[in-house]
Amino acid sequence: MENFEFYNPTKIIFGRETEKKIGKILEKNDIERVLFVYGKSSIKETGLYDRVVKSLQKEGIEFIEHGGVKPNPVLSHTKEGIEKAKKYKVDAILSVGGGSVIDEGKTIAVGAKTDKEIWDFFKRGKEIKKALPVYVILTLAATGSEMNGFAVITNEETKEKLSISSEHIFPKVSILNPELTFTVSQQYQAYAAVDTIAHVIEHYFSSEYCPNLQNRLIESIIKTVMETTEVIFQEPQNYNARAEFMWTATIALNGLTRLGIKGGEFPNHMIAHALGALYDLPHGACLSIVIPAWMKWYKDKNIAQFERFAREIFNLKSADEGIEALKAWFRDKGAPVTLKDVEIKEEDISKIAENAYSIATVWDMAKKYSLDVLTEILKNAND
Structure with a gap:
């Protein structure tokens, strides 16, 4: 085998009804306010949105919503999330969804901690030196973004789909409840x-x-x-x-x-x-x-x-x-x-x-x- 280094700091919480633990997890990590990132209407239709909100409210966690993430997350919507994260001075990102939602959340986490143009990290390979902590509730198993340091975003103006990689964007905790994937088509x-x-x-x-x-x-x-x-x-x-x-x-x-x-x-x-x-x-x-x-x-x-x-x-x-x-x-x-x-x-x-x-x-x-x-x-x- 070749020489290698292995690093993966993400804590996985796996099993039924584990999404109900998110409020307590954030509270234990001294998180008081999060940007709640999600897709369109599916988490509301399934009741997951209500369960997450209830868990957050129970522990006194404030949240600012950033819904509407596309299946191929786009730069313009990501920038809107960065502006919200900065304006409301959130302590962390909570991504509830599949890989697209997680990737946009990770990118917002980077953007919230820099004054640099976020696309430069994708296009020019600027080093990511810090990011907000990211927490995940996974609803679609596919991309592996819940336990890695990658994120992919599409610049819809230039028609470029590129990625970033950093140890700073590994999720801190990812909650994996297989029941949340029952409705995947x-x-x-x-x-x-x-x-x-x-x-x-x-x-x-x-x-x-x-x-x-x-x-x-x-x-x-x-x-x-x-x-x-x-x-x-x-x-x-x-x-x-x-x-x-x-x-x-x-x-x-x-x-x-x-x-x-x-x-x-x-x-x-x-x-x-x-x-x-x-x-x-x-x-x-x-x-x-x-x-x-x-x-x-x-x-x-x-x-x-x-x-x-x-x-x-x-x-x-x-x-x-x-x-x-x-x-x-x-x-x-x-x-x-x-x-x-x-x-x-x-x-x-x-x-x-x-x-x-x-x-x-x-x-x-x-x-x-x-x-x-x-x-x-x-x-x-x-x-």
Whole structure:
């Protein structure tokens, strides 16, 4: 194994009705006023909003609401949250929702502690030196943002979807109640499954060396995602299936799966971010289109690992069979697998490639992923 450092300060509180503890958790951490970040109407329709408010009020925690976070959180709305956090001098951010809500909350946490332009942290890689503490109640298991130091935001004016990373934006506490995911639709469960698989296969395939322990951990995650998703499709309120999926999605991107690996990049996310920025598609849908296309292009660069994937996940022999099996599983779950599936025309490929190349430049991947390479990959996604 390669040398590594591992750091994850997030406390996880997992299980039924755990959201009711949020007020006490904040009170114990000397938090008196929070910015309450959430999406649109779903947490109010399910009663979660009322339970959170009751818990906050019981402990005397003041809150300022910042609702309306989009599935692809945007810079303009994030800036509004930063202004609120500064104006009301909040002590912390409370994000109640899925990865989008958490990511916007993390970005607000950074913006509240700086006078610098927040987009510079995404575009120019400015170092994040401090942030407000972030607390999370998770309602959609997929992104792993509840236990990592990443956040993704879209600049809707420039059509850029970029990320930040810092130890300062790890959530302090994340509450994971699988019951809160009972109402997640089949469509978004499919996207969540794709996203979770994507988080672990990036380094699994693109690294120069992946230890067997990490191979087996990643393969176990993929199998668990597939098995639990099948159950959830048939029994949406199966607690154990939802619980296993939720925890699997968390550990897929909390740092454990990449330990001891040599090299590795996130090319699928890079290209998927371009699609998301340009067409405002769900992140999981972008990934289900990109992954088989990228795998087809990349397979010969690490053929033994692709053959292992086919064998361990699908009990098949060849790399091509494994790629087609994964693509078929995505399709069977209702996720798009081609650009045509989301009505993107072939003549748009150059525009997508250019956007992806701009991300590759920021991520220091432009040498490997030139415009020609990105165009080739996207052409694979056209059929």
